[in-house]
Amino acid sequence: MANRTSPIEMHWLVDDVMRRWPSTIRIFLDHRMGCVGCPIGTFHAVDDACREHGLAPDDFLQALREAAVKTPVEC
Secondary structure (H helix, E strand, O other): OOOOOOOOOOOOEHHHHHHHOHHHHHHHHHOOOOOOOOHHHHOOEHHHHHHHHOOOHHHHHHHHHHHHHOOOOOO
């Protein structure tokens, strides 16, 4: 089976991640992050958001990647 992990990286902007992989929105909400709809999401990278919300970056990134795999790939 092919590796279906997402290429999401810590330096990617929060807004870009949520727009490209809408299934990741649930991860932000589950972690009680106010990133969904926040205008700072267009400037904050995933690592910035983790730092601001006191989250373990590696665990959060893994959750985002797993959620992104659930989003259908656009052609």
